[in-house]
Amino acid sequence: MAIVKLSATERRRLSVFFTCLALAVVAWIFTTLSDPIPYTIREVLLFKNAPQKRAFHSLQPDTVNVTIRGTGWQMLFSKMNGDSKPLTVDLRTLENRNYVVLSSQLKQIDAGKEGISQVIAIDPDTLYFDFSNRLVKKVPVQLLSGVSYQKQFAVSGNITIKPAYITVSGPVERLKEITSWKTDSLKLSGINETVNARVNLQPSSEGNLNIYPKSVQVIIPVDEFTEKTLEIPVKLINNNYTDVKVFPQKIKVTFTTSLSRYPDMNEDLFEAIADLDLWRYKGYSTLPVKLIRIPPFCKVVKIEPANIDFIIKK
Template sequence: MPDPPRPRPTLTSVRDRLRALLPSAELVDEGDEPPGRRSLAMFLSLVVALVMWFSFSMRETYPLTMRMPVVIAQTPPGSALRSRPPEVATVTLRGEGWTLLSLTRRTPTITVDAESRVVSLAAALSELGLPDGIEVQAVTPQAVELDLDTETNRRLPIRLRERIGTEVGFDLLRPPRLSPDSVTVTGAQSLLGTLDSWPTDLLVARDVEDSFTRIVALADTFGGLLRPSVEATRVQVDVGEFTEGFRDLQVEVENVPPGVLGVRFDPPRVRAVFRVPAAGDTYDRALNSPRVRAVVDFFDIARDTTRQDGQVPVSPRWPDNLDIRNVTLQPARVGYFIQRPAAPEPGDGGE
């Protein structure tokens, strides 16, 4: 014969037990108790009652619906995901309150090792190893069809995303150098075919006046669908102080067609203002190199529809091995006059 159910504790019985544990409270008649002590006793009684009620309630069986992350840990051999499957599944469980509470504190992850294009989340959930007494009542979706493609790999250059600003009077001596500067990326063939480089996270540096080295992580722009062979690259940024220089240059003309003796310019010389690194011999070379020139392209003269002695733009030229920057010419446009052969005098043809 089953035991009769035990009566649940009431607020009155809990209060009586509490007063039994505090004999000092019995020395004073209830009507003579100070209001503060009486309020404290009532508050403690209420707390104990709530704790006992919660403890007994959590031993009951309840349903619980929760969202569990879904991770495709492995795809069929030779294949790779082309798009992400559902990232969560809605699972309805039933079990004892205490056990369900422990699940909500650390949500399980449904990990799937796919052997075919269609995977069963219900089967994967049954192998998850849920605590004893937990019953799975429903899973949505029950199965997922994976979007698969042929797996391949490509070697791609690493593209640095940067926002580097220098102090006034300083500049980068050369583009930032990466080590490694390329990465092998593995994944779906159709995704890799759209790429020409692999970006990094954004490197931000402000008011820089010294060279520095930074480890920069590679960006995950495909949400884990593609796997790079390295996770970061070492970036070397070389910064130096710059100074301003200027020199006067004779205006030259290029691409002169046959039948034109030359072109005169007004003014015949322009001033080139530029910035160069303060260290080394770049400054002296910029002032003396004959390969620093001011040039007018005759095609610009031919396209000029204003008038014969209009104005055309002047362009600076300098050798690639000479680090000259921010070159401006003063003035940037000059007037011109085309010199052509003199026309023959009438009757000079002879008989």
Template sequence: MAWTLFAISNTYVYTVSAGVQYVNVPDNRAFHPLQSDTVNIQLEAAGWQLLVARLKPAVQSIQVDLSGLERRHWIVFTNQLGFINRQFPSNQRVVSVSPDTLYFDFSKQTERKVPVKALYKLDFRRQYNIIDNIRISPEYVTITGPLEDVVQIEQWETDTIRVSDVSSDIRAAAPLKQNQRANINVYPTSVNVEIPVGEVTEKILEVPIKVENAKQFNSVKLFPGKVRLTVMVSLRDFVKVTNNTFEAVVNMEDWIDNGVNSLPVIITQMPDFCRLVKVEPQNVDFFVRK
């Protein structure tokens, strides 16, 4: 026991991995880090703190001051140890960071507009659901940054909208997801989201099946020749949903190329305001006359 108390009271140096967050980014300069956004930090702490760190490792992140990039293209951690130590408890001391130098490549600032995608997790009251397209205002946001980073961004997501017992339209101001890259700016930082909600019901339809890529045959007979579709539709759009608003096909190339015994039914057309619940049958038999 005495040896254990002596051991955990001693001071040790150990290494942890940490992510990098950039702060004080220079204005009007687009930069691209030339190394990983993870560094190794050597911490000096008492033995009991080392024991706790080993038993319950925590994901660390440190802030790095980029104000020095106004004059050069690199940042040296040795010059920022005081700033970094202020981010840790007083009973821990940052000895060094590896790599000690971060390098950056600067390029001309590029601007691009990308669509916004609304994320949501809704718990609907029974017989209620989304009945139309979600409306977002503005639909696009402007992102600026280095060309090589901007071109990789196809859309920007919102924070997840969470609502329970939903039975009416939802209107919310949704913040955009926090930017994970310090060299990318986005404007605006929030959008208005409107989710149309209404009462829905099931509707069952029988749709004839069309045959594609069958010109080399005299005839193709399907068994059965129709497919039974079960869809969810809002009460307001119930009468709009007819057999003619759907299209079901089978592709003979599935048999020609792959020799399948039955053809899968593919729904190639349906209204946006419907949700497909069931397709019966999912595969059909066929008879070919060459």
């Protein structure tokens, strides 16, 4: 195989040639991408000025093909980024007709876009809508939360949501399916004091469904918890005998409670029972004790004894 040997001068000339060729290609690409060209992308529609007295439902997808006149650089970057600002469409004309012509809003739509590109066409050009009577309904707010607490701290009372109900307006058939409205997730960690936060409601994914207000105030009472022990009398149920004695007559219940409620915890807030039918029908020799009433936000740690003895005198 023949090997071509070049002199130093020839190698230098060849290097200059390829350098010039590369620069020419780069210059050609730069010039080409700098020229304005039309290109098409898919973009999401965002509605504004929706009719207040008419509920509507779009009869086409919420994305459209948008033809834009811009430089090759803008087309390249739009493909690389994969996302764009939604097109804002004014629905004011729906007050007296059931369609919106996008070509009549090109200047307004184009003004809302960033950059020097120009929207020249939208496909489909006309958006059609289906209408029904608008209904207003109040539904409860459902809090989504993921809250963790410091050791010995926990929720010490009912969580308050203000307002507890929000107003939802939209088509009658759609509102029949809505029984509550969820908030965005409230995520907190290491909490050791009462939480007072403003939480956004999940936005409506349907253009003809509106909610008010858009956010609620959430109050989560938090307190430090400690243990307390009380003696609770045991009540015997299903007792058909005139003389039955139980031993012991009181049990010790150890439970956790918040420091703010600690002084108010007394035996009247608890109720303990033992069922004599467990002996009558199942042959139990001792009766397990069951707590049927416990103060809210208290957690039972242990019951001593868990079973009681009994004597029946016939």
